[in-house]
Amino acid sequence: xxxxxxxxxMSCSGGQILVALVLAVALGQGxxxxxxxxxxxxPSPRGTSPVVTDPASEVAPAVIEITPGRRPLPPVVALAMxxxxxxxxxxxxxxxxxxxxxxxxxxxxxxEAEPVLTAAVGTVDLGSELSPFLHPTLAEARQLLQDWPTLxxxxxxxxxxxxxxxxxxxxxxxFPRERPYAQPEIxxxxxxxxxxxxxxxxxxxxxxxxxxxxxxxxxxxxxxxxAGYPIYPSQVAPEQNPLTRRWDPLASxxxxxxxxxxxxxxxxxxxxxxxxxxxxxxxxxxDYPGPLLSRYPHWAGYDNRGNTIPIGQxxxxxxxxxxxxxxxxxxxxxxxxxEYNIDGIHLDYIRYPFQDPGANRTYGxxxxxxxxxxxxxxxxxxxxxxxxNPSLSQGQQLQQRVLxxxxxxxxxxxxxxxxxxxxxxxRRQRPGLVISAAVFAHPExxxxxxxxxxxxxxxxxxxxxxxxxxxxxxxxxRFEQLLRPWLGxxxxxxxxxxxxxxxxxxxxxxxxxxxxxxxxxxxxxxxLFAAAxxxxxxxxxLAQTQATPAPSAPVPLALERYQALxxxxxxxxxxxxxxxxxxxxxxxxxxxxQLEADFIALADSPSQRGLDRVQxxxxxxxxPLTSQMLIETANSAYRLQVWxxxxxxxxxxxxxxxxxxxxx
Numbered sequence: 001x002x003x004x005x006x007x008x009x010m011s012c013s014g015g016q017i018l019v020a021l022v023l024a025v026a027l028g029q030g031x032x033x034x035x036x037x038x039x040x041x042x043p044s045p046r047g048t049s050p051v052v053t054d055p056a057s058e059v060a061p062a063v064i065e066i067t068p069g070r071r072p073l074p075p076v077v078a079l080a081m082x083x084x085x086x087x088x089x090x091x092x093x094x095x096x097x098x099x100x101x102x103x104x105x106x107x108x109x110x111x112e113a114e115p116v117l118t119a120a121v122g123t124v125d126l127g128s129e130l131s132p133f134l135h136p137t138l139a140e141a142r143q144l145l146q147d148w149p150t151l152x153x154x155x156x157x158x159x160x161x162x163x164x165x166x167x168x169x170x171x172x173x174x175f176p177r178e179r180p181y182a183q184p185e186i187x188x189x190x191x192x193x194x195x196x197x198x199x200x201x202x203x204x205x206x207x208x209x210x211x212x213x214x215x216x217x218x219x220x221x222x223x224x225x226x227a228g229y230p231i232y233p234s235q236v237a238p239e240q241n242p243l244t245r246r247w248d249p250l251a252s253x254x255x256x257x258x259x260x261x262x263x264x265x266x267x268x269x270x271x272x273x274x275x276x277x278x279x280x281x282x283x284x285x286x287d288y289p290g291p292l293l294s295r296y297p298h299w300a301g302y303d304n305r306g307n308t309i310p311i312g313q314x315x316x317x318x319x320x321x322x323x324x325x326x327x328x329x330x331x332x333x334x335x336x337x338x339e340y341n342i343d344g345i346h347l348d349y350i351r352y353p354f355q356d357p358g359a360n361r362t363y364g365x366x367x368x369x370x371x372x373x374x375x376x377x378x379x380x381x382x383x384x385x386x387x388x389n390p391s392l393s394q395g396q397q398l399q400q401r402v403l404x405x406x407x408x409x410x411x412x413x414x415x416x417x418x419x420x421x422x423x424x425x426x427r428r429q430r431p432g433l434v435i436s437a438a439v440f441a442h443p444e445x446x447x448x449x450x451x452x453x454x455x456x457x458x459x460x461x462x463x464x465x466x467x468x469x470x471x472x473x474x475x476x477x478r479f480e481q482l483l484r485p486w487l488g489x490x491x492x493x494x495x496x497x498x499x500x501x502x503x504x505x506x507x508x509x510x511x512x513x514x515x516x517x518x519x520x521x522x523x524x525x526x527x528l529f530a531a532a533x534x535x536x537x538x539x540x541x542l543a544q545t546q547a548t549p550a551p552s553a554p555v556p557l558a559l560e561r562y563q564a565l566x567x568x569x570x571x572x573x574x575x576x577x578x579x580x581x582x583x584x585x586x587x588x589x590x591x592x593x594q595l596e597a598d599f600i601a602l603a604d605s606p607s608q609r610g611l612d613r614v615q616x617x618x619x620x621x622x623x624p625l626t627s628q629m630l631i632e633t634a635n636s637a638y639r640l641q642v643w644x645x646x647x648x649x650x651x652x653x654x655x656x657x658x659x660x661x662x663x664x
Contacts, residue, residue, distance in 0.1 A: 090638030101571035184550035186525025216546025228290035265344030272349035319366025344434030436466035459492035472502035494659035
């Protein structure tokens, strides 16, 4: 479906420019019924412009790409390889410590005699004679790091590459698999429509949920609306997905998940209203816009060439400014919350299609959006361009720039206000509902300009509970690079930030490494994309390393994560691998044990006083975790950092609990 529109011309006076400058004040005004007038104009052909691919189908490239042979390593790659090896040593030690300490009591005890350390490791001292007591492969890794400067100085790049790959693979293979060791965490999976359809019936879906439970999955994002079709029989939507009309997969999924101690979130395509690939499955024409836009074509969004589907992409989008489309989406999701005992709503495609403003390829020109923006500013947004026009005077160019920025803000506001309205509506229905969103990990400015996705605002305002980053990467270095800006000093209110891992085309070992990276960062878990890419090897890996689903409520989850830390500290103390000045150590051990008692009391009987006591206890436990604490591991600085990350996550889970209580 392709159309281009021309609104009746309207000049833009100086007063109207001032109106544009205060656009934010007027953006929230209602539109009432559809009264805008349009004149169709032929759209541009689909093949006459460069392709703009949708980032939803892309995976960030690897930081470390190694070509065999003597070809020299670029200095930046050599540096990344060295750092990645140090981090991988730390990640393996994290897994080994969790495995070794799994069955220990949580109460810390001190030996009578003080421990004797073989080295002082207040900083990373990878060249010392420190014994790799956790695993022999750590000695090989430390030796390579010790040899690294010499190999580089000798330009022995071939040996460097070969040894690095061998050591990396050896470390990967050394991750413990003899029993589950992963700490309690959120382990989500996107259960895609194709896999659901392939299950065929409730019995087939039950077998699938058995696999997920055996893999330790705690949360299922169940694809409930895809390409405009709900997977269940809806009284709001025009039609159910034709591939599931003989049964109700959502009803079965809720029952199956809860029977296995998992939570189930309805995964909804929000503004993406169709899918050319889905059309092929249904033997429909490739340009079929989906069940919504075929009935309500005036709900469609358009690019600045008049296409509902941007060139190079495959999904038409609704116009987020259209009040009828917004009302429909809210009624549809309200129906899910009312009719099904789902634990959450998971928002996907909560944005505009991908654009390239620098190439003048933009989107958002639906009938409602154009009418509303012109009604506010006096200017049709199709007359604006993100690129400077040298034929205009300096003043006119400034006016164009101001108006273009207002047009971008207008589109951002359409998504933001929809999320706010939806959140208010659904939480009024069910205060304990978890609202999450699958979002991009791109820099904020890029997201606002190219897809108008301002998820930081949603999180800080409390409109969503989980920020699920689509941090899909081809290697662990890139994965961590995507995550760090959002897991560092920034906070997003009480919302939990959860990394997403795309397992397609990742080896089993590489996927496990990214999962361990998430465990060592300040985040409460991860989400795996997608169930369609699970195979027997990956199923086995998850079953070997992850226990059955952990508690999903924030306080019990925080308590169990704290107890995992206690066991780790207890093991190190029992092995005489952790030391600080004796009087400080005795006080710290007392604080650690007291905090567990306070935590258990809070879990048994939640109260603000109990919460305050636990938060104060966390501060006391954190304070001595500095370089003054000596730890006999191969990377002690990494170990201290991970402990701070894990304690920070516990604190954030408590803030999340506090916000949830405030909504009840």
